[in-house]
């Protein structure tokens with residue numbers, strides 16, 4: 238990177254700042270990504286960029302996996318290159334395949350149905366409820382068929398889903414497997430037990446929009462030791478992420494830290510952003526079309542596992558900060574006439590984001606969001622299979638959430 242390019246990045250950053258100020262917006266608004274990065278994470282990324290051979294150790298991944306298992310209370314945990322690959326591994330380890338049906342919520346990210354379909358199973362969609370945006374147990378029960386094998390329930394926005402107990406009970410009664418999507422909810426608990434531990438299998442994500450961050454990454458776990466054994470052997474045989482993508486993740490991590498967590502160093506953010514280039518791929522074009530990339534099933538790279546271990550050590554403190562901000566959003570909602578999301582009795586949520594229902598025409602209006610909330614709301618999910626439009630119909634509450642659910646940041650930049 239030349240001096241000239243740095244100067245160009247500086248100028249471009251300054252122009253962006255000027256635009257923010259002219260629109261009456263904060264220079265460094267809360268970001269959707271990487272709000273849990275700190276200088277110690279940046280130092281790890283810099284070390285591995287400078288000495289890629291330092292990452293040449295499986296022990297880094299094992300340390301992350303055993304750390305994650307211990308932190309959540311699971312018997313074991315297995316790290317993959319993404320949440321979607323972790324879900325696919327979990328379903329495979331459970332023996333799900335052609336002829337089986339997986340029942341899943343019609344308010345999710347497209348990578349979830351993709352991972353399910355990649356096992357060869359059929360998808361059966363079910364409606365959600367609008368209190369925690371999880372699966373609605375009554376609708377699930379109506380849609381079960383003799384071929385249903387799995388109920389895939391979700392705890393989104395860091396909320397423990399309203400029908401958790403009823404869904405577990407229904408699955409037990411009907412002899413079905415439960416898989417929990419904990420991509421938004423690392424650290425959430427119900428009756429003192431971490432989400433994910435009551436199911437047959439569960440997965441987490443450390444993608445850069447999630448509760449803890451390795452830019453790309455995920456974790457799978459299972460309750461039955463025989464299923465865990467199969468997960469272990471999938472992880473053992475998993476292909477590696479290619480070196481260019483690992484480097485892109487580490488550069489992206491540094492850029493996102495400077496862009497979003499260092500409010501007084503906008504110039505450094507501009508330069509690091511320009512240096513990071515296009516960044517790693519979060520959702521490829523084939524995946525948007527519903528395809529499952531042939532190289533998937535990959536292991537979490539060692540360098541990212543080292544970041545994961547560092548992130549994990551801070552996750553409880555960041556979740557505490559999120560809950561404190563959520564209490565402020567609660568008070569704000571009460572004053573302004575918005576319904577608050579349900580915090581299930583005996584649950585400890587983590588509030589990755591704070592969901593609120595708004596008028597449909599306002600969901601995508603950034604300017605309205607700034608005026609109303611003083612920050613830019615997120616739009617998860619913008620379709621039944623975010624971000625890809627779906628053809629699904631017959632899910633009135635999921636439709637409502639797609640039209641009206643926005644979400645507010647719960648880690649605000651330091652003033």
Ligand SMILES: *Cc1c(COP(=O)(O)O)cnc(C)c1O
Nearest residue numbers: 319320321346420442444454455
């Ligand atoms: C992000 C997300 C996933 C997948 O995680 P990746 O690490 O991006 O593959 C799964 N489920 C939900 C609800 C998500 O938001």
